[in-house]
Amino acid sequence: MRVLLSTYGSRGDVEPLVALAVRLRELGAEVRVCAPPDEDFARRLAGVGVPLVPVGPSARALTKSGAAPSSLPRRAAELIAGQFETVTAAAEGCDVLVATGMMPAAAGALSVAEKLGIRSVSVTFQQLTLPAPHRPPLAYPGRPFPPEVTDNRVLWDLDARSVNALFGEALNTNRASFGLPPVDDVRDYVVGDRPWLATDPALDPWRETPDLDVVQTGAWTLPDERPLPADLVAFLDAGTPPVYVGFGSMPMGAAEDAAQVAIEAIRAQGRRALVGRGWADLALIDGQDDCFAVGEANHQALFGRVAAVVHHGGAGTTTTATRAGAPQVVVPQATDQPYWAARVADLGIGVAHDGPAPAFESLSAALRTALTPEVRVRAREVAATVRTDGTTVAAKLLLDMVGQEGAPRSG
Known part of the structure; x- marks a missing residue:
């Protein structure tokens, strides 16, 4: 055939x-x-x-x-x-x-x-x-x-x-x-x-x-069998699970602002930050060792090692994060992404951010909810049902x- x-x-x-x-x-x-x-x-x-x-x-x-x-x-x-x-x-x-x-x-x-x-x-x-x-x-x-x-x-x-x-x-x-x-x-x-x-x-x-x-x-x-890059593994092993933030194929016009808001909001929760560059070319905002930037990587393996995933709400990323049992904060940018954000919120496995441009206050509030033990438990329960x-x-x-x-x- x-x-x-x-x-x-x-x-x-x-x-x-x-x-x-x-x-x-x-x-x-x-x-x-x-x-x-x-x-x-x-x-x-x-x-x-x-x-x-x-x-x-x-x-x-x-x-x-x-x-x-x-x-x-x-x-x-x-x-x-x-x-x-x-x-x-x-x-x-x-x-x-x-x-x-x-x-x-x-x-x-x-x-x-x-x-x-x-x-x-x-x-x-x-x-x-x-x-x-x-x-x-x-x-x-x-x-x-x-x-x-x-x-x-x-x-x-x-x-x-x-x-x-x-x-x-x-x-x-x-x-x-x-x-x-x-x-x-x-x-x-x-x-x-x-x-x-x-x-x-x-x-x-x-x-x-x-x-x-x-x-x-x-x-x-x-099933993705690719190993994570050695420098990424070293960062993950060096401390508590970080919060991942990435917007996949979304261009994110104000990429520098988006990265700064995300990193500062993550730090405000006492967490380390892992920044996925994506098509927006997100980058770190300073040289502190509590942040790491990553390009192409095995998300199936990576999302199982993070405290939460902040993302745009694409179907693929939402499914991968759900299968990994990772709490999510979805910041929808366009098309079907508000729908996926609503599904994450309805299932109790994360938070749907209101609007495509997060501010420090709004993203901090969403992270506080997503990082609670209750959401973590619910995320793992739903992960077990994904085919x-x-x-x-x-x-x-x-x-x-x-x-x-x-x-x-x-x-």
Whole structure:
């Protein structure tokens, strides 16, 4: 079986595909991954022996560019065109295509699978893009919903119109060049009738809806056997467990201020600080030996050795911290991150910070709560319920799909 895993997005969109790729190869499949050409993605995939087919511009550069919302249709058109060009070549000879990441990129990849007549499945790593009558959709930048509209079904209709306005013309232009019919509803085309939700049911329970047959596989994580760097181990061994702070792929415009606030708030709790540089390039604020800065590291091993994790609320980081039993302070920056912050608070395993720019007082208050023995105990209880078989479930579903006769599209 030959499988193409296709995405465009940040580290949180790529890392789950690394995990699934490894599991598929263990089951005898040939796997390649289409993803942005960023060096850290290429290095990560090379480390597990999975070929990367680079597509589109650097995701890190695009994230840090601060482009205006008005440029979204143009950037989406470029992403879609890149998908048609690159994914078409990469998917030749494949039996199934897995599409995820930004919606316009997923729409392009699924169109390629349709053209080539191969099976495909649409996957999301957070449920907020799946239409559900019990909650509203996320608004796209520059396209807020009318404040007087509160009916969720109406809001989902408005969301579909926004998606069509942003991505429909570019998608259908490329589809026409491939001899494919136009898509009337881009969002419904990407979601399909049976999308996969690759999140943990304890952390992210899916509530059944009448219009979607959602397959929740569990989160796609890879057991990380990489040793922690020697200098990091030395810092961890030199004192009490530190508080980790990092914002992953978030650019954090005022990175210097964010680092200073975080370090001072951590010190105010009598704790040492461990700063994850991330795409924001967070750095230390002085030369004191109670702080340490770390780049790429094994979070599975690291989070098991810290007193708490302060982070942005990406799906991957939230899941890793939850599995490690580490209390969390989530400082959401955008998109689905407020949702993950709320889930952490609802489960009692940490604190949802109010707003994306923490002040010394607000972060100190959140840390005081997160560092209590009660939260630590609860975090360990929830950690024991988190599943570890997500990639196995997904890989076996793909194997079954290829073995079945019938329509090419699963999602």
